[in-house]
Amino acid sequence: MTLRFGLLGAGRIGKVHARAVSGHPDAKLVAVADALAPAAEAIAGQYGCEVRSIETILAAKDIDAVVICTPTDTHADLIEAFTNAGKAVFCEKPIDLSLDRVKACLNVVRANKGTLMVGFNRRFDPHFAAVRAEIDKGAIGKVEMITITSRDPGAPPLDYIRRSGGIFRDMTIHDFDMARFLLGEEVSEVSAMAAVLVDKAIGEAGDSDSVQVMLKTATGKMAVISNSRRATYGYDQRIEVHGSNGLVSAENLRPVSIEIASSLGYTRPPLHDFFMTRYTDAYAAEIAAFIKAVNTKTPAHPSGEDGLLALALAEAALRSVKEGRTVKMTEFA
């Protein structure tokens, strides 16, 4: 069965998903919508699909599923509208910046028995997925302590920062999801520290650019996350999971595998400098997982609940920083 897609939003990430959908043997990109006509037309031209309005796509009989890549503040409304219309929904993270709005939205999805998958693409990175597979195989025994290092090559524009909901909701949220994915248990306690070390303007905009977070589950499993908005050496994305029988880790990907030795030492080139280059394979794999889930009528993961729980962890981290205390997740129940 070929799943017929509408793409909502033709920006940077929309293009990534357009390519993933078009390249999948069981999917077809039927229509694209964007407030900016040229953006939509570019995708339509490249992949041979129609430009339509969101309303038209919502009403269309030749659309089975949508990929939502519009601005964050439209996500929840679109998820509700499209699950109401019986269409499967893949939505970029986050569902909304408000925990209450997300809860309300998920109630609608649940009432509709709709399919909702949230774009935590890193779960589909082959390397991180291999880490999880080793845990599942028992290679390291019981998971005990996780270290997630996640640093961006450079800070986004201030305008983006201001609309982002803050570093915990915008950047760390991926690491919260990864921690949940690898811990295999729900987090019960959160403690966080935040600072402005990269750019004062980020602080003046009310946000932080450097944060570290500790998580703990009810049985005592723990994780630490270290984030910075700027790493001169590239997009630093590493995971280590220490368990009762060993350690499994995923190293950074390198654009080229060369090394140059000289009197200055042995030098390997910097890391990827862009998340789309680093996670190319992950984006394709997550859309493939969505298509498979819809076609086989099995639950799609990461689910709306996964999106909710990662956002709650972001809220908890923010509260921990503000109140100088370890926050219990029961406060967000």
Next chain:
Amino acid sequence: MTLRFGLLGAGRIGKVHARAVSGHPDAKLVAVADALAPAAEAIAGQYGCEVRSIETILAAKDIDAVVICTPTDTHADLIEAFTNAGKAVFCEKPIDLSLDRVKACLNVVRANKGTLMVGFNRRFDPHFAAVRAEIDKGAIGKVEMITITSRDPGAPPLDYIRRSGGIFRDMTIHDFDMARFLLGEEVSEVSAMAAVLVDKAIGEAGDSDSVQVMLKTATGKMAVISNSRRATYGYDQRIEVHGSNGLVSAENLRPVSIEIASSLGYTRPPLHDFFMTRYTDAYAAEIAAFIKAVNTKTPAHPSGEDGLLALALAEAALRSVKEGRTVKMTEFA
């Protein structure tokens, strides 16, 4: 300009090139030919092209270029026929197993002022290409000594071995081309040693399965090549270039970047176990280079002469083993 392709041969490597041509924005796969109809039809079905005979493709006005993936003993004839017909030719290595036949074929190409590119795909591997780029940038000063390690995961079927022209012409030929590519000078002397260590049947078929070769240029630059038909740890493909100011090397690619530590030590998974997986990017890049050369009317590299010279090195290695001496390339002028 869209370059219109015919694909001759729909086997394993034919499929690789069909994907590369079809995925290129400036190319179109128009027709495919194969003695086995189902193979041709499979490609035609997947990429939406026609099944035609080689003769029809030769005469077709809607074909600008061909990719030759037929058995080796047909290569030279097809190259001649298609350059006679004014079509650009990309041919899998080798052009022929006979040095004289290759020379004759190249004379025809030259007379036709035809475009001929030979499929030494490794030059287009991003990692090996980066090695060459560093040399060209002067990162290691003057090239002095090269070490090429090239081992297959496992020996091919005996039937293949028998038709292969022997390990030097079939396997080492890639390393000969790589050595020439990196030395930046023509090889003047060759010494080789060969043994049967992997499988006695290979020896009984008149071939070797483990060889090492030394090369030297007129100015004294040197290279060593180490080949085995079997490496339990995967497809081992490494290059080191030592120069007057340093060393540049390309490590093996790893399917996943994970490492597992336990009481047994720190373990990374084995290498790729198949040349097509290892060189996926290289195959796409070499077709892109061919398309670009044809479209911009610039010389295509590696050229027919590159194919000839690599084959001559294979002949020299064979002669060195047989006669127990260092062979001068002037013997093959």
Next chain:
Amino acid sequence: MTLRFGLLGAGRIGKVHARAVSGHPDAKLVAVADALAPAAEAIAGQYGCEVRSIETILAAKDIDAVVICTPTDTHADLIEAFTNAGKAVFCEKPIDLSLDRVKACLNVVRANKGTLMVGFNRRFDPHFAAVRAEIDKGAIGKVEMITITSRDPGAPPLDYIRRSGGIFRDMTIHDFDMARFLLGEEVSEVSAMAAVLVDKAIGEAGDSDSVQVMLKTATGKMAVISNSRRATYGYDQRIEVHGSNGLVSAENLRPVSIEIASSLGYTRPPLHDFFMTRYTDAYAAEIAAFIKAVNTKTPAHPSGEDGLLALALAEAALRSVKEGRTVKMTEFA
């Protein structure tokens, strides 16, 4: 000038220091004391020094300096007695498990204008020292975020655990000192999480075996520490310092530099399994630093104050766990 040493305590760590003192060209081991005569005699026999009582060493005119390796609860009294006697003191960490006792002891040292150096050996590890040297050279710009991973091969005996003062005072204290050493600023805030994941008996003894700690300075520099009492893969000792211009890290030392590749993958042997093997060079270097400080009449580092401040961080971590909050170091002023 040859510095004449008395060694107080002839146990495991006493032997390490006996070797370091004896092997130093500017030092001489004159006497050793231990409650267990055979232990003292073993060292006396090996290094050609006398067995004496602590009292005799205290009164001796041929002793310039002592190395205190006795049980922790004797450290502060001995430091006071020997600085009162005008002898330079090198004392194994910690000075005492009670912050107040340490403060009182340091007052005595100060009043005596005595020399006191505390055995935070890791500062003298050539690899960690190289990390600090790179920071001092400006290689990574301003220090921003530090990650310290420190895991023991296996938990010590329960009897040791019970007398240890708990994991923060016994194990993490080394990492607290390292964090201070690398941050270059005093820590102002501490948050910690602790769990019993390795051995329930450790929990029943009132201690934890797995902890993670976050530190922050007044200017926002941060550090995370991850500790476990058990790592199947060996003694895991790593440091990463992320700065405004880059990252400097120290990898684990490997007993042998070999790697074995097979169909199971690429395996390097496990890490050192004992702190004395891992830090052999560091122990020799710290005694050398002590000798040099005494001989050149320059301040010895790490000082008694360094010992005090690391202990205060351990107290703060414990309080953070107990009270579920971020603890300010001003509480310990």
Next chain:
Amino acid sequence: MTLRFGLLGAGRIGKVHARAVSGHPDAKLVAVADALAPAAEAIAGQYGCEVRSIETILAAKDIDAVVICTPTDTHADLIEAFTNAGKAVFCEKPIDLSLDRVKACLNVVRANKGTLMVGFNRRFDPHFAAVRAEIDKGAIGKVEMITITSRDPGAPPLDYIRRSGGIFRDMTIHDFDMARFLLGEEVSEVSAMAAVLVDKAIGEAGDSDSVQVMLKTATGKMAVISNSRRATYGYDQRIEVHGSNGLVSAENLRPVSIEIASSLGYTRPPLHDFFMTRYTDAYAAEIAAFIKAVNTKTPAHPSGEDGLLALALAEAALRSVKEGRTVKMTEFA
């Protein structure tokens, strides 16, 4: 039993062995001889031994063994004299630059039933020894192909070059011994190439500075050696052994284990730049092996025959270069 040593030659390598002997619990350095009195006195002062003439040491009853570190052209005479005198002999490589002289010398040793060990220190490097141990354990199955990379940080003075017997006898000889040590079979065929790439003056002195050699045993096992007199990145010493079930390799040792990441990439410091720093542990271990062999009256390895066979390989390599052919070792029987 304490083995009482005389040291013949107090130069650079003599100092290394003086330290090794003095630091060994079962050995005592009794006397040192050198044509230059200050050199001998320096060692005597440092280790508390006497300065004597070689003749006095030869006649002394309080000397059980000697370490010969005098110029190469005295080695064979001294070995004969000291084994005649019933003393165990450790001699730095080579025994002599002339194969005939070595054979004659070994006949004397044999007639005396003397103990002679030759200083191929690399066999005792813990990392290379671990490679051999893995082979012996069967970790890689049957040995098939060896790659030895051995490059000096910089060329020695021309004066040294002129007296060295040439690069094969002076430098490659270590790699010939290592190849024999790892192949586990005698080499039957040698082919070599040599060039002057580093310094023309070396060529004018009749020597080469860059060589590569291939070896082969009767059963087809093979090795390649790549040597350069100059590597800007340090003392490059690596070994790879490919076998029927896998590969075992020894990486270069690194003075410090740090890595610095920046916008320029990930850089590790250069290698050791001096053979004595690189092989510190090996020098101590080889003297320990000698002491143990003498004390337990077991054969010492590497033996005089090992010295002879490595020199024969050097001769064969030289002949291969001169005559442009693969040389059979039967020519040197």
